[in-house]
Amino acid sequence: MRFPASWGRICAALPALVLSTAAQAQEAPAAIPGALDRAFGSLGGTDGPGMTMSLQLLLIMGLLTILPSLILMMTSFTRILVVLSILRQAIGLQQSPPNQVLIGLSMFLSLFVMAPTLEVVNRTAIAPYSAGTMNAQDAIQNGGKAFHAFMIRQTRERDLLMFAEMARAPRFASAADVPFSILLPAFVTSELKTAFQIGFMLFLPFLVIDLVVSSVLMSLGMAMMSPMVVSLPFKLLLFVMVDGWSLLMGSLAQSFG
Numbered sequence: 326m327r328f329p330a331s332w333g334r335i336c337a338a339l340p341a342l343v344l345s346t347a348a349q350a351q352e353a354p355a356a357i358p359g360a361l362d363r364a365f366g367s368l369g370g371t372d373g374p375g376m377t378m379s380l381q382l383l384l385i386m387g388l389l390t391i392l393p394s395l396i397l398m399m400t401s402f403t404r405i406l407v408v409l410s411i412l413r414q415a416i417g418l419q420q421s422p423p424n425q426v427l428i429g430l431s432m433f434l435s436l437f438v439m440a441p442t443l444e445v446v447n448r449t450a451i452a453p454y455s456a457g458t459m460n461a462q463d464a465i466q467n468g469g470k471a472f473h474a475f476m477i478r479q480t481r482e483r484d485l486l487m488f489a490e491m492a493r494a495p496r497f498a499s500a501a502d503v504p505f506s507i508l509l510p511a512f513v514t515s516e517l518k519t520a521f522q523i524g525f526m527l528f529l530p531f532l533v534i535d536l537v538v539s540s541v542l543m544s545l546g547m548a549m550m551s552p553m554v555v556s557l558p559f560k561l562l563l564f565v566m567v568d569g570w571s572l573l574m575g576s577l578a579q580s581f582g
Contacts, residue, residue, distance in 0.1 A: 398513055399472050401438040401479075404520045405577055406431040411524030412573065415531045416564065417557050434574060438581050445471040469505070476512040477503060479581060484511040484518075519580065527573075531560050 397403065409427045413419075422430075436443075450468035453459035459467075477500045488507045489497075497503050538556040563569075 398509065399476060400435050401516075401581055402431055402435040403513065404516045404523075404580070405434050405438075407517065407520035408523050408527070408573070408577060411520070412527050415524070415528045416560050417531075417553050434577065438578055439475070442471050442475045470501075473501070473503075473505070473508065476508055477501075479515060479519075480508065480512045481515045481518070484514045487511070488514075523577075523580070530563065534560050534563065 406427060409431060413422065413427070446468045449471065450459070450464040453467075454461065454464035485503065485507065488511045489503075492507055494504075494507060535552055535556050538559065539552040542550055542552055542555065
């Protein structure tokens, strides 16, 4: 599977910015405050002095530590990984496929699902910022709009209303007015609900096989033999015969509409 060249710019934009800032810190420490002010703006407002250099660096490093988890929570990664983990449990395999394989598969399938959103982010935020025609604040705002549109399409209205009521937020005129503070927990909750619904449907055929094997063993007087050991080859055979991986990957990708 070939990925557009723009994805490389998207993935490399933030690390490149951090590395360039670190290089400037070694060569010319006195230029760091000006570079930070130009890149991120005055964090203290326009009427008074901004944050000191050390506080700005501390804030940036702190944001970078939670940035991967935040981005993964804002994409299709959560639903895909939970479904794959439930599938492994339903088949009865403890460590196969291993966690690294499941995470890698979830990441690449998430890239496939998020391709339209990433293209919008690259066109409206990354490319203009790299060309110097847009500042960092506008780039982050435009990129956030693309993720906001994806998340709002996958979020149940009931979950949005629940978190909006808990936050005592006023009625929103449109979906674009929903703030991230309400949309993020509602989106994650909806994704977990959907993942468990898909996992329940995956569990049913394997549960039937376990019940049939257990009944046969009991009727044959082989109660001491573990039904899981006997049913595992049959579950693997069923999953392979129906081309389970292709069906599952295609269904997961289509579930995002």
